[in-house]
Amino acid sequence: LAKTTQPISMDSYEGQEVNITCSHNNIATNDYITWYQQFPSQGPRFIIQGYKTKVTNEVASLFIPADRKSSTLSLPRVSLSDTAVYYCLVGDIGADNQGGKLIFGQGTELSVKP
Amino acid sequence: DAGVTQSPTHLIKTRGQQVTLRCSPKSGHDTVSWYQQALGQGPQFIFQYYEEEERQRGNFPDRFSGHQFPNYSSELNVNALLLGDSALYLCASSTIGGQGYSYEQYFGPGTRLTVT
Numbered sequence: 001l002a003k004t005t006q007p008i009s010m011d012s013y014e015g016q017e018v019n020i021t022c023s024h025n026n027i028a029t030n031d032y033i034t035w036y037q038q039f040p041s042q043g044p045r046f047i048i049q050g051y052k053t054k055v056t057n058e059v060a061s062l063f064i065p066a067d068r069k070s071s072t073l074s075l076p077r078v079s080l081s082d083t084a085v086y087y088c089l090v091g092d093i094g095a096d097n098q099g100g101k102l103i104f105g106q107g108t109e110l111s112v113k114p
Numbered sequence: 115d116a117g118v119t120q121s122p123t124h125l126i127k128t129r130g131q132q133v134t135l136r137c138s139p140k141s142g143h144d145t146v147s148w149y150q151q152a153l154g155q156g157p158q159f160i161f162q163y164y165e166e167e168e169r170q171r172g173n174f175p176d177r178f179s180g181h182q183f184p185n186y187s188s189e190l191n192v193n194a195l196l197l198g199d200s201a202l203y204l205c206a207s208s209t210i211g212g213q214g215y216s217y218e219q220y221f222g223p224g225t226r227l228t229v230t
Contacts, residue, residue, distance in 0.1 A: 034217045042224070043204045043222050043223055044157065046217070046220075049217055089217075099162075100145070100162050100169065101147065101162060102149075102159065102217070103159065105156050106154075
């Protein structure tokens with residue numbers, strides 16, 4: 001399974017764009033990149049998923065370079081309510097050794113200040 | 115449309131006791147997964163239930179067991195509690211996709227278990 005590395009913490013200010021980069025040098029051909037967000041005392045929430053290039057939804061954008069060895073979650077114009085832990089997950093959820101389980105690392109704790 | 119619900123919200127138990135946690139999946143979902151989240155760590159997969167059977171299991175001892183009912187709700191049971199079992203227990207539900215698994219899992223708010 002691909003190991004992921006992301007910053008432990010990041011600080012930002014309201015209104016700024018925040019980019020959180022995740023390294024996954026050993027990503028396999030069938031692996032997808034998925035990001036989850038977790039607020040204190042709540043369960044994680046799916047944000048976005050991608051395989052290559054760029055994916056955008058109403059919450060965030062995900063940039064994946066051609067070699068797929070890293071990915072960047074971009075949050076436009078953050079607010080105080082975006083303060084949370086962000087997890088980068090890499091894997092092939094249907095593979096025998098993953099079989100439907102989400103594999104979380106330690107995540108990036110984002111703190112948005114006024 | 116109700117999301118994933120879990121009960122109880124908080125629980126305090128003594129070492130050696132047994133505990134049962136409950137989960138109701140999001141409407142329309144048939145698969146339930148359980149995760150353990152220690153303070154400051156990411157969630158760790160315990161097991162997953164589909165069609166009332168354990169389909170996948172993480173690296174947890176047999177003290178952790180579960181059940182899924184015909185209405186898709188689920189229970190997590192932990193026997194012989196240890197201090198190290200203190201954690202947030204999360205339930206996640208999903209639907210069967212083309213391969214039978216889904217990246218987009220919906221999590222409940224969790225049950226905070228404290229073992230003293």
